[in-house]
Amino acid sequence: MTSQIDHFLLYIATERGLSTAYQLSVRQSLDALAAWTETKKVTSWDDIGTADLSTFLAQQKDGGMSASSLRITMVHLKIFFRFLVARKVTVADPAEPLLPPRGDLHLPETLNEQHVATLLESVDVGKPLGKRDRAILELFYASGLRLSELCGARLENLDLDEHFIRVTGKGNKTRLVPVGGRACEAVADYLKNERPGLVKKKTSSWIFLSVRGGALSPERVREIVKQRAKAAGLNQTVYPHLLRHSFATHLLQNGADLRVIQDMLGHADIATTQIYTHVDQKGLKSVHQKFHPRG
Known part of the structure; x- marks a missing residue:
């Protein structure tokens, strides 16, 4: 066995x-x-x-x-x-009738749109590494990338003219993800005016570089996001996946189709994406309670 x-x-x-x-x-x-x-x-x-x-x-x-x-x-x-x-090892499938257990629904944390704007605009691009860090934050929020996908992003997979980036996600599956206009501007500014100064002799084509010219580690990117959020005066703990959650939630709140969001996030199963419908319903309930005469 x-x-x-x-x-x-x-x-x-x-x-x-x-x-x-x-x-x-x-x-x-x-x-x-x-x-x-x-x-x-x-x-x-x-x-x-x-x-x-x-x-x-x-x-x-x-x-x-x-x-x-x-x-x-x-x-x-x-x-x-x-x-x-x-493989004809067994005749029948005993697992097929199994039903998934019910459990408490844990809604993902998000930032509201104003807090995201505060975070992004607080980065001083005139200071060392400011252009890089602004580009990182903009790309996280604009494209909903996973941490590993951003760290593994390469120049040859980025098309700023067409506003797309190709990333490799879970299960080594690749997908094309749109990049918003402001994120494209931030990334272009970094690539033109800051990345060349970080390049060393053995630097590869990673988009985001450390001061030593290598790819940024996931731990370092988490630290950058956390430090930039603290500097922006946000009381909420901010981490890369929080920006991914915010990306999906804001798309849904502004009318995006759930299937489109699924594709952009790289979810294999629509059920994974449906968690964001619960986030949106939670927001609708609070609005109803606040503004309806008998809410």
Whole structure:
């Protein structure tokens, strides 16, 4: 049974191109299931039924696993057993009927539009690294990039004339993301007037460079965002993913289609993007309570 797990992990690594972190997460889930089957004296994956998987998940929950982690584990079980059926290791798919557990809905934090404007406009581009840091903040908010996507952004994938950038996201999937006008201006200003001074002999084509001429690390970018927010006088803790949440929320509030937002964020599943509809509904409720005579 363990060999089938190894075969599956090899499959998602080589044929699906999924990240090492995702592979480790899947292994953790399947190793836990394999350990559980040993206690039940199960010797074949074909001997496991839907009731068995439900019992396993229930024991995981009783052991303290959160609803979100249970949902992730269930996804791992579903894709694993789908793989076993496709390879004719099992006849039926016991994971297919499983329903995801309900859990509390945790809405993402966001900045309002005024706070975003305050943050962006507070950066003094006349000071050292000001143009770079302004461009970083503008690009985060204009395109909703993940931290890893911004750190990995390269010059050859940026088209300021067409207002697009090509980025590589989760699962090594690439996508084209629009870049707003102001972000294009900020990035162009940085590329022309500040980046050349950061270039060293061994500098590659990373868009955003450190003072040593190398690519900025995720830790350094987080620090830049945090420091710039503090300097802008924002009391809220600001981090790169907060700007991504704000990007999506403001698009939705201003009438953008959810499917378009899904594409720009690089979400494989529309359900992931739908969290922003709850954020918007929360805002509508507060407006109703404030302005309706009987709110």
